[in-house]
Amino acid sequence: MKLVVNGKAHEVDVEDDMPLLWVLRDELGHREVKYGCGIAQCGACTVEIDGEAVKSCQVWAADVEGEVKTITAPDPSxxxxxxxxxxxxxxxxxxxxxxxxxxxxxxxxxxxxxxxxxxxxxxxxxxxxxxxxxxxxxxxxxxxxxxxxxxx
CATH class of the missing domain: 1.10.150.120 ([2Fe-2S]-binding domain)
Known part of the structure; x- marks a missing residue:
């Protein structure tokens, strides 16, 4: 599956139901996205998808449409x-x-x-x-x- 993270396209081979959090951290090395609770209660894993804040622990990799932005985006807003x-x-x-x-x-x-x-x-x-x-x-x-x- 293809993901665009911080302006860079990535091809990742993960299960469709893998949370975006783990794709970002484990597959792409974005350690700035933190695991806190895994149940969308703490917000430590918050990223933006097309400008909207989302808790990445609750977004399936296959459901990501649009660019994912983390705090380390090379061209921050x-x-x-x-x-x-x-x-x-x-x-x-x-x-x-x-x-x-x-x-x-x-x-x-x-x-x-x-x-x-x-x-x-x-x-x-x-x-x-x-x-x-x-x-x-x-x-x-x-x-x-x-x-x-x-x-x-």
Whole structure:
């Protein structure tokens, strides 16, 4: 089966029902996509497919239509770059395990809602867990990225 990941085409020989998470990690070496729970509860495995944030542990490889983008995309979107800079400025990451999924979800949020309110950020980001509890920093980083992008 053919997958396009971060702008590069790959031919992978996997079972149709293999989760995209494992194709990305085990077959293609994308270790930035994290395994957290395997049941779409934590969001550590969040990637984008054609700009939409999805939990890759719950997407079958055979069902992927469109380009998959991870946090290491060679040509990141403005939102992704602004978010990464804001994440550093606000020292969001503590253990860092959930952060690639958090940033991918935040990028999707900003593409849909350029000037999110605190409530909109909380609602959207509720889909991803941070065991270190850096939620106030995550919110502040998203607000700063939105400002930088001209959305707020």
């Amino acid at each position: 403005e939102a992704l770059t602004a978010l990464q800079e804001a994440w550093i400025a606000h020292q969001v990451a503590q253990c860092g395990y959930c952060q690639s999924g958090q940033i991918m979800l935040a990028a999707s949020l900003l593409s849909e809602t350029p000037a999110p309110s605190d409530d909109e950020i909380d609602e959207a980001m509720n889909a991803n867990l941070c065991r270190c509890g850096t939620y106030p920093r995550i919110r502040a980083a998203i607000k700063d990225a939105a400002l930088k992008l001209g959305g707020a």
